[in-house]
Amino acid sequence: MEIKNAVAGTLESGDIMIQIGPGKGLDINLKSSVEAQFGSQIRSLIRETLSGLGITDASVNAVDKGALDCTIRARVTAAAVRASGVDVWKD
């Protein structure tokens, strides 16, 4: 699957901004306002969501402002759809 640069989400409180680009393996770089309490939970959720979409090679920059899991899943999915051109909602 070819991965282009794509973004989803905002820097608003309660949201997460996901930038996806080409990479080797899944390289996830997270900055989170709740790093101490939830950093590892958020990283594994991003990883799971991407794997579930069949994306195994990508570099991800995520800036989190305390988003809930449902928001994180939605933003990661939207960014992945934009990056891969594969519309998971349509199929």
Next chain:
Amino acid sequence: MRNTKLATLEDAIVKSGLKDGMTISFHHHFRGGDKVVNLVVDKLAEMGFKNLHLAASSLSDVHEPLIEHIRNGVISKISTSGLRGALADAISHGLMAEPVIFRSHGGRGSAIANGRLHIDVAFLGASSSDELGNACGYSRSENAKSICGSLGYALPDARYADHVVVITDDLVSYPNVPRSISAADVESVVVVDSVGDSSKISAGAIRDSKNPRDILLAKQAAKVVINSGYFKEGFSIQTGTGGASLAVVKYIRESMIEKGIKASFALGGITAHMVKLHEEGLIGKLIDVQSFDKVAAESLKNDPSHQEVSSVEYASGEHLGSATHALDIVILSALEVDVNFNVNVLVGSDGIIRGAIGGHQDTAADSALSIIVCPLLRGRIPCIVPKVTTLITPGSGVDVVVTEYGIAVNPSRPEIAERLKAAGLNIVDIQSLSDKARSIIGTPAELPFGDKVVGIVMNRDGSVLDRIYNIV
């Protein structure tokens, strides 16, 4: 004038007899606009003082320059009600060798009055003073530069400190009456360009919320008040500084008009909302330890039934005459409430200090009905938790917790739960709120606390309630 106490800041400091290791004090009535703390501590640093104990009624973002003074050994100890911003962050990471002592406003007043907190030299900003030191938080002269209203937190310092320096930006002719601080308590008067930026008084903790969740919470809290059994002719009320707890007043007002009920007094930090109700005749008197905005400050200046009180008269647990003992209803906010109704308003869920005790402990303990208003979650941060990060207000004084997922009533107040249930409100077990939060956010990892004590939380009676550890 045959006598004068006018001096430069440097001369006033020399005359005070201040020595290394002594305690200096300040008030925080200008909140985020305060200029006095930085001005005085810069001067003390320049004069070579070391190891001073800074005892402020509170500190905020604007006091970031204290970080350098702590590093350079000018300030070695701090007592305050709260800390915010970069200074709070640095202290949470272990900046100071000695822990910060946190007291409530009433607790600080008591500690000063009974000598547990002895102040050597008080530096008290005032919006007007005559050259003998009759001073207050507003000015009636045309040269008025600033206004902060009540000087309630400065009054114990003025009365009990060994030496008092009034710092003003408007020197007026004698006698500056009515006044807050009496010339009889003042040794020196220093004139400066500005003691504070009045436009920033309502910055910091106070927000006038348009957030729909805050409005929902406020409406629920108003229903709690109205159906609590305490909403009757002559009741008294106080609100805290959170968006929702301030907005409650708006909804209570509607019900007061509808039912023809009037309050005898409003207490505490007085806001424009409270002034409005007072001017409409819905609240008889305003008892003001701290004016939370310019409207409140102007009202204190102009309205004789808007009374300034010291923090001792406001909320001391040791004086039966303090106003909190006459308070029926208080509406407060919280960073965290735990399943035992304990409240944290000081330390964030990331372990970093980011708030102030304020009058939380005092009003919760003394009022007939204390209501905490807070959302279940702020972003991913839970507000209803199994155990508070830091204990500030013991659950024994907390009666009702209002969230958008239901209202929890302390099991020690079954009669209130019954009244609220009868009114059709959604009464839930506080444990179920904590569980609900966990089901949405998952289980947070343990915070990376170190083993250095950076803060000690005092109860209002002078005992230690909790310790705050450094964040690694």
